[in-house]
Amino acid sequence: MPSAGRTGVGTNQEDVRRHNLGTVLGHVHRAGRISRAELTARMGLNRSTIAGLVTELESLGLTEQVKPSGTRISAGRPSVDVRTRAGAYVLATDVRVDGLTVARVGIGGAVEARATGPIPSSHDPEAIGDSVVELMRLVVKDVKADAALVGIGVSVPGIIRAEDGLVRFAPNLGWHDVPFAQILADRITTPGRPVLGNDADLGALAEHLRGAGVGVDDLIYLSGEVGVGAGVIVGGRPLEGSGGYAGEIGHLPFTPDGKLCHCGSRGCWETEIGAPAIALAVGCPPDRVAALDEFLNGVSEASPDLRTVGRNLGRGLAAAVNLLNPRVIVLGGYLRALYPLVSEDVDAGLGAHALTAPRELVKVSVPGLGGDSVLLGAAELAFGALLRDPVACLATACHDVESVLAS
Known part of the structure; x- marks a missing residue:
């Protein structure tokens, strides 16, 4: 059994320091800019620390x-602000049934560059991997020489085994x-x-x-695409389930x-509110589902069929409200463009x-991040290692x- 001497104490102190370092960085990363006084208050540490x-x-x-x-509201020496610098970035990828998006996202969550492209019609994983790497090459062309690539995050519309990135089931792919x-790891030479x-x-x-x-x-x-899934935050933490597979709400019996x-x-x-159902209701041809947003944006008044999709959406949401409050x-x-038409x-x-009680508490909203929610979520996933231990x-x-992406 190892002794509990000075080495153990030093190691613990170093672990605490690194933990605190990551926590401070997390606050700055999420806020973009924050005062040292606010950091002191949030973390409960002294000012010198x-x-x-x-x-x-x-x-x-x-x-x-x-x-x-801003304006000072108190006497005394003003606190210094801390803001992010462009010293680190991640590559975020959103794999969808109808296309691919790759972005370079800097610390602080700002999208510095992005590239989009079609998804191989075969949906072959190896071909998609090649396409993702090609888009990555585009977004790193103008990256600063002193910036560090600290992670790669990828969104997939399917059930993911978190421990190794195995896609257990992505039915629409x-x-x-x-x-x-x-x-992807076979094509990207990152540590x-x-x-x-x-x-x-x-x-x-x-x-x-x-x-x-x-x-x-x-x-x-x-997430309303060809399929429908739900990401759930409960008590400030993600609801994952025992294998990380929770949230497949689109496959509940309806x-x-x-x-x-x-x-x-x-x-x-999802057969009642997914992209194919919406497309049918607005007269969008099946081969143009990728342009469904354009069709929805061109609708001035919802048809009876589209209103039925809206009612089905509300009925399904009621089950989620009753279960999760x-x-x-x-x-x-696509639900983002649908909702204003059939709210x-x-x-x-x-x-x-x-039920009345949980219904009174809930607000239905469109994304605050527009169409970038999933992409920025993939970036946050990729920043995880940096925020744990910078x-x-x-x-x-x-x-x-230049050495990151295999030729």
């Missing part, structure tokens, strides 16, 4: 100290047990492995941290003996089926971006 941590983050190229902004994290997450889970994460759910501890983000779903069942909720429900994907029908379906992460980060 906070000053030391901030100085270390500055030496790592992650933050900088600047004169305080036709994937079963696809090792997509490894497929760290790409991390994968479910699209709805990542949308919920981003909206909770930066969007319509800031300050809200109980939230549902509904219409007995209804339409055949991509998952193999019949009557799933959220404060906010954020409608993402009264959604509210009617919700009111008819939700020193260790930067020690293995890539500064030579």
